[in-house]
Amino acid sequence: MSRVFNFSAGPAVLPEPVLRQAADEMLDWQGTGMSVMEMSHRGKEFISIHAEAEANFRELMDIPSSYKVLFMQGGAIGENAIVPMNLIGRTGRADYVLTGDWSKKSAKEAATYGQVHVAATAAASKFTAVPSQSEWKLDPGAAYVHICSNETIGGVQFHWTPDTGSVPLVADMSSDILSRRIDVRKYGLIYAGAQKNMGPSGLTMVIVREDLLGHALAITPSAFNYQLQAEADSMYNTPPTYAIYVAGLVFRHVKKMGGLAAMEAHNLAKANVLYDFLETSSFYRNPIAKEDRSLMNVPFWLNDESHNDAFLKGAEQRGMLQLKGHRSVGGMRASIYNAMPIEGVQALVQYMKEFESRHG
Ligand code: PMP
Numbered sequence: 001m002s003r004v005f006n007f008s009a010g011p012a013v014l015p016e017p018v019l020r021q022a023a024d025e026m027l028d029w030q031g032t033g034m035s036v037m038e039m040s041h042r043g044k045e046f047i048s049i050h051a052e053a054e055a056n057f058r059e060l061m062d063i064p065s066s067y068k069v070l071f072m073q074g075g076a077i078g079e080n081a082i083v084p085m086n087l088i089g090r091t092g093r094a095d096y097v098l099t100g101d102w103s104k105k106s107a108k109e110a111a112t113y114g115q116v117h118v119a120a121t122a123a124a125s126k127f128t129a130v131p132s133q134s135e136w137k138l139d140p141g142a143a144y145v146h147i148c149s150n151e152t153i154g155g156v157q158f159h160w161t162p163d164t165g166s167v168p169l170v171a172d173m174s175s176d177i178l179s180r181r182i183d184v185r186k187y188g189l190i191y192a193g194a195q196k197n198m199g200p201s202g203l204t205m206v207i208v209r210e211d212l213l214g215h216a217l218a219i220t221p222s223a224f225n226y227q228l229q230a231e232a233d234s235m236y237n238t239p240p241t242y243a244i245y246v247a248g249l250v251f252r253h254v255k256k257m258g259g260l261a262a263m264e265a266h267n268l269a270k271a272n273v274l275y276d277f278l279e280t281s282s283f284y285r286n287p288i289a290k291e292d293r294s295l296m297n298v299p300f301w302l303n304d305e306s307h308n309d310a311f312l313k314g315a316e317q318r319g320m321l322q323l324k325g326h327r328s329v330g331g332m333r334a335s336i337y338n339a340m341p342i343e344g345v346q347a348l349v350q351y352m353k354e355f356e357s358r359h360g
Pocket residue numbers: 009010074075076077078102148150151152153172173174175193
């Protein structure tokens with residue numbers, strides 16, 4: 001068996017020890033004679049898996065007890081509707097900051113449930129930079145301010161936390177959760193699909209400050225009502241049990257590797273290998289403002305796009321997969337989440353140099 005360097009944007013590479021443990025436990029989880037997939041979510045075995053996953057997630061992210069952690073379904077696109085259904089009702093209005101495709105999608109979906117105001121947009125820079133907060137026009141009567149902390153397609157990331165005063169800050173952290181330390185206390189709500197840094201798709205994590213519960217619009221489906229899910233310990237409906245189990249193994253693994261401070265150092269070192277090379281190259285380019293470059297998703301373009309297919313084919317022959325950029329922007333994209341080893345990024349840069357010397 002040989003494992004490739006998988007640069008997919010998500011579902012994405014997972015830590016090999018986690019996959020091995022899941023494989024070992026597939027038919028018989030800890031002497032129960034059952035796979036986790038076959039267990040009742042109400043049985044003591046699964047309840048212990050769920051409780052350990054939540055405890056480790058809370059510890060990793062240093063989540064205060066005044067916040068609920070919900071294990072939900074529907075993905076981040078689901079949350080684009082679920083967030084406003086639950087939160088916008090307080091005042092009927094919300095601010096959105098647009099830094100790329102994902103935050104634009106969030107704003108569009110929210111407009112079904114209330115009045116959406118674009119507080120800032122990166123349109124002027126063609127979505128290559130985060131607008132500085134001095135340019136934001138925040139509405140003090142907004143129910144919340146929404147950002148996407150890392151634009152997975154555009155490769156633009158917040159490296160600072162906006163100050164929204166008493167208006168709760170909501171962040172889509174799908175593609176950078178668990179990649180670095182953040183101060184949860186500065187947010188009202190954080191959501192993230194699991195399939196980049198946490199585990200398989202099908203699980204969506206929500207961290208919500210308790211005082212924001214209880215404002216759901218009457219149309220909110222009960223399975224998507226944060227308060228009902230919080231009261232039921234995320235078991236109002238059957239949760240995605242197997243995905244929670246694997247995410248729990250990932251949380252344990254990340255703790256063992258030194259937690260989020262260690263992830264941050266590892267991710268910075270990896271991203272630097274790639275960005276340092278891109279800066280010196282006249283064959284490839286990355287147009288993102290240096291201070292806003294994503295440490296997770298690195299889009300880059302060959303100046304001569306006629307070499308794209310040859311570039312991808314050569315990468316594949318060397319065991320480097322899923323480097324094709326998102327269909328909406330073209331070019332290339334290297335997603336280098338927590339579980340991507342630095343050797344993968346070094347191999348990519350080595351290949352990029354070779355390709356350049358052959359075609360440059
Ligand atoms: N937001 C961000 C930042 C994402 O990267 C993605 C998925 N790539 C989504 C939202 C949508 O996630 P899903 O398809 O799981 O709903």
